[in-house]
Amino acid sequence: xxxxxxxxxxxxxxxxxxxxxxxxxxxxxxxxxxxxxxxxxxxxxxxxxxxxxxxxxxxxxxxxxxxxxxxxxxxxxxxxxxxxxxxxxxxxxxxxxxxxxxxxxxxxxxxxxxxxxxxxxxxxxxxxxxxxxxxxxxxxxxxxxxxxxxxxxxxxxxxxxxxxxxxxxxxxxxxxxxxxxxxxxxxxxxxxxxxxxxxxxxxxxxxxxxxxxxx
Numbered sequence: 001x002x003x004x005x006x007x008x009x010x011x012x013x014x015x016x017x018x019x020x021x022x023x024x025x026x027x028x029x030x031x032x033x034x035x036x037x038x039x040x041x042x043x044x045x046x047x048x049x050x051x052x053x054x055x056x057x058x059x060x061x062x063x064x065x066x067x068x069x070x071x072x073x074x075x076x077x078x079x080x081x082x083x084x085x086x087x088x089x090x091x092x093x094x095x096x097x098x099x100x101x102x103x104x105x106x107x108x109x110x111x112x113x114x115x116x117x118x119x120x121x122x123x124x125x126x127x128x129x130x131x132x133x134x135x136x137x138x139x140x141x142x143x144x145x146x147x148x149x150x151x152x153x154x155x156x157x158x159x160x161x162x163x164x165x166x167x168x169x170x171x172x173x174x175x176x177x178x179x180x181x182x183x184x185x186x187x188x189x190x191x192x193x194x195x196x197x198x199x200x201x202x203x204x205x206x207x208x209x210x211x212x213x214x215x
Contacts, residue, residue: 012172014043014069017145023049025203026091026125029211030055034090037117039080039098039110043069046095058085081109088119095127099191100134102160102179111195115214124197124212126188131207134161134182153177 023046026036033054038047041059043066051057051072059073060083067075076085080098092114101107114124140151148168155162159181166175183191189199192212203209 012167012169012174013045013066015170015172016043016045016147018044018049019046020049022046022095022209023053025209026050026093027053027055029123029125029203030091034122036091036093037085037089037114038073038093038095039083039113040094040096041070041073041075042066042096044071044073046093047073058089060085080113081106083113083117085117087117088122089117090119090122092118092122092124094124097127097129097180099126099183099188100129100180102162102181104181107191108194111191111197114212115195115197118214120214122214123200125203126210126212128183128188128208128210129180131184132182134159134180137161137163 027050030036035056036050036058038057038059041047041061044059047057047059048071057073058076059067059070060076060078060080061067062077062079064077067077094110094114098110099107118124137151137154139154142149146169150166151163152166153164160179162177162179164175164177166173185199188210192199193215196215197212198215200211200213203211
């Protein structure tokens with residue numbers, strides 16, 4: 001199985017269900033035909049349904065195997081920490097828990113990329129783990145949307161949680177080791193401000209999707 005530089009299993013991701021509900025949420029936030037930049041687009045689980053709703057979507061990823069799955073969205077092979085597309089978008093998507101990553105330099109760089117690509121009147125939508133998750137998560141085995149998620153081998157060092165997540169779907173199985181910090185509202189305020197952004201509003205009941213705007 002092909003593994004992306006960040007450890008993501010390409011073939012498995014290509015078979016995962018689209019994020020239609022999240023695409024509908026972004027669609028409601030956007031003006032008609034508003035263009036979108038999806039940083040870390042992966043196989044387009046959000047970008048593809050959003051493009052079909054009438055939005056030009058550009059997806060950035062450093063794994064060509066992921067970009068090969070895009071059809072309605074346009075793929076750009078680049079690193080999300082350094083991408084320079086020379087265009088500002090109505091919306092920039094920063095999903096897949098980038099802001100939770102324990103590597104603070106990476107978080108700052110990705111938020112800076114989002115900030116320099118969003119229009120002054122646009123927004124950045126970030127996805128985080130539920131506030132408090134890093135401090136309270138335990139071993140778990142959950143199936144959602146037909147995908148089995150098995151969380152094991154949790155180790156906490158200070159405020160950093162390191163764990164292994166295994167995905168099982170459509171006969172495929174893959175796992176990743178990851179490290180995260182909790183990003184509650186106060187921490188997100190600080191991270192956003194450092195990038196020239198400000199927290200606007202939480203967009204879902206689980207408080208995992210948060211809207212940022214240029215400061």
